[in-house]
Amino acid sequence: MNNSGAASDQRVAVEVTKDRNGIDQVVLRNPRGASARVSLYGGQVLSWKTDQGEELLFTSSKAIFKPPNPVRGGIPICFPQFGNRGALEQHGFARKKMWVIDENPPPLHPNDSNGNKAYVDLLLKPSEEDLRIWPHSFEFRLRVCLGADGNLILLSRIRNINCKPFSFSIAYHTYFSISDISEVRIEGLETLDYLDNLCQKERFTEQGNTLTFESEVDRVYLSSSNVVAVFDHQKKRTYTIRKEGLPDIVVWNPWEKKSKSMVDFGDEEYKQMLCVDGAAIEKPITLKPGEEWRGRLELSIVPSC
Numbered sequence: 001m002n003n004s005g006a007a008s009d010q011r012v013a014v015e016v017t018k019d020r021n022g023i024d025q026v027v028l029r030n031p032r033g034a035s036a037r038v039s040l041y042g043g044q045v046l047s048w049k050t051d052q053g054e055e056l057l058f059t060s061s062k063a064i065f066k067p068p069n070p071v072r073g074g075i076p077i078c079f080p081q082f083g084n085r086g087a088l089e090q091h092g093f094a095r096k097k098m099w100v101i102d103e104n105p106p107p108l109h110p111n112d113s114n115g116n117k118a119y120v121d122l123l124l125k126p127s128e129e130d131l132r133i134w135p136h137s138f139e140f141r142l143r144v145c146l147g148a149d150g151n152l153i154l155l156s157r158i159r160n161i162n163c164k165p166f167s168f169s170i171a172y173h174t175y176f177s178i179s180d181i182s183e184v185r186i187e188g189l190e191t192l193d194y195l196d197n198l199c200q201k202e203r204f205t206e207q208g209n210t211l212t213f214e215s216e217v218d219r220v221y222l223s224s225s226n227v228v229a230v231f232d233h234q235k236k237r238t239y240t241i242r243k244e245g246l247p248d249i250v251v252w253n254p255w256e257k258k259s260k261s262m263v264d265f266g267d268e269e270y271k272q273m274l275c276v277d278g279a280a281i282e283k284p285i286t287l288k289p290g291e292e293w294r295g296r297l298e299l300s301i302v303p304s305c
């Protein structure tokens, strides 16, 4: 594949396979044995593993991997709408579309150069049907990279190829795999304002130094710093979320009652997942004709005590 990277190191591997429903997926491996798997359905990262083979992303045991259902787990991309904040279906249509491998992506900015990474370039363009419900021509380019250090990087470029401006919101709805929701805390959200989806999107200010969980949480934290950390005490590790172009952070755990009402959630599985998304929601991004937006999300783990 010339669309994907074996950049400068032969031990970096990129392989295209099919899932059990015949959908193409791309497996990235780094020299140390870390891996990531990306489905062309939704352009969705479904797995991210350490060099010890430990899965870092949650996927529900009841996830439905067949179109037209969205897949409950991994990193669904919510675009061009987040949640029900607009006229489109929940979280927009991108997570339910077949993306293609981009054989010939335009050059990246030098800061985004590949280094020693395994990567794949994906592309989503609107279908006739998409244009009927959202009449804006765009090209959404997604590069998924697995670094030599095992970090997972999602680099997005969205271009307006229309003759009029359009606005969109976006979220990388990242389902982290955690030991137990009651053992986890998030740092980096202190003093921020947030919109609470459980209170009609009312605006509040975070009072605590850290965020811990005792019931359902469904919030959009506004204008956060570019680094947010999720500490998992039991697993003795910390997820770090670094973001550019993505001012907001979504935090979601459905807790028991809501997860029981969802057909694609296993019993008690809410304890093993926490969504923390890099996002642009409160202030939608507007692109004039010919303009391009760039967003970058980098996920890493470090041991903690």
Ligand SMILES: O=P(O)(O)OC[C@H]1O[C@H](O)[C@H](O)[C@@H](O)[C@@H]1O
Pocket: 070, 083, 090, 091, 197, 218, 219, 250, 251, 252, 275
């Ligand atoms: O069930 P989904 O459409 O995948 O949405 C899952 C969740 O996504 C976001 O976190 C929203 O804020 C939640 O309200 C929603 O329940």
